[in-house]
Amino acid sequence: QVQLEESGGGVVQPGRSLRLSCGASGFPFSAYAMNWVRQAPGKGLEWVTVISSDGSDNSYSDSVKGRFTISRDNSKSTLYLQMNSLRPDDTGVYYCARGGRGLRGHFDYWGQGTLVTVSS
Amino acid sequence: DIVLTQSPGTLSLSPGESATLSCRASQSVSSGYLAWYRQKPGQAPRLVMYGTSSRATGIPDRFSGSGSGTDFTLTISRLEPEDFAVYYCQQYGSSPPLTFGGGTKVEIK
Numbered sequence: 001q002v003q004l005e006e007s008g009g010g011v012v013q014p015g016r017s018l019r020l021s022c023g024a025s026g027f028p029f030s031a032y033a034m035n036w037v038r039q040a041p042g043k044g045l046e047w048v049t050v051i052s053s054d055g056s057d058n059s060y061s062d063s064v065k066g067r068f069t070i071s072r073d074n075s076k077s078t079l080y081l082q083m084n085s086l087r088p089d090d091t092g093v094y095y096c097a098r099g100g101r102g103l104r105g106h107f108d109y110w111g112q113g114t115l116v117t118v119s120s
Numbered sequence: 121d122i123v124l125t126q127s128p129g130t131l132s133l134s135p136g137e138s139a140t141l142s143c144r145a146s147q148s149v150s151s152g153y154l155a156w157y158r159q160k161p162g163q164a165p166r167l168v169m170y171g172t173s174s175r176a177t178g179i180p181d182r183f184s185g186s187g188s189g190t191d192f193t194l195t196i197s198r199l200e201p202e203d204f205a206v207y208y209c210q211q212y213g214s215s216p217p218l219t220f221g222g223g224t225k226v227e228i229k
Contacts, residue, residue: 035218037165037220044208044220044221044222044223045157045159045165045208045210045220045223046220047210047216047217047218047219047220050216050218059215059216059217060216061216061217062217095164095165100212103215103216104153104212104213104214104215104216104218105212106153106155106167106170106171106210106212107155107157107165107167107210108167108170108176108177109167110164110165110166111164112163112164113164
């Protein structure tokens with residue numbers, strides 16, 4: 001069955017960096033776009049970024065553009081999110097989610113999330 | 121960017137009743153590419169509906185979706201205990217950002 005498992009969350013000071021990973025199994029990882037979605041404590045869902053199936057294309061929300069970088073290693077079935085210049089408002093649970101065949105698509109499988117806390 | 125507005129913010133209903141959730145877009149959602157997700161406390165979201173009216177795997181036929189253009193509806197008939205949660209709509213018809221609505225909480229009355 002399809003499984004997505006995030007890791008790499010933790011407590012980090014403002015201005016520092018963190019890299020999240022999302023390991024995938026149970027489906028042909030290289031055939032699907034992948035997304036990161038976050039949720040601040042007690043708030044709604046916020047789409048963060050998407051990467052195409054082959055890694056050649058991506059898009060970011062305005063709130064993270066220039067600070068976050070999405071990447072993937074299809075040989076390892078792993079998705080990454082490099083987060084630099086972190087701010088307190090980046091705090092929340094980060095989910096990876098499987099998208100469609102292109103950058104646009106609904107998210108049919110989600111990981112359980114990893115908590116990122118940005119605080120001094 | 122397309123902004124999605126969900127209403128009401130909270131629905132207080134009893135098991136067995138029906139729920140009608142609304143999602144309004146600031147501009148037309150291309151090809152009806154509108155999805156709904158359910159999120160229970162402490163859990164990841166789960167896809168409920170996609171393409172406006174297609175139920176996701178494992179979702180019972182008590183759930184139905186409708187709408188077009190800028191107005192979309194998720195209807196849940198005969199509410200069961202597992203249906204009480206927060207529901208989010210999302211559009212994926214235009215280029216990213218793939219925006220979410222603010223959510224509707226369906227709570228037990």
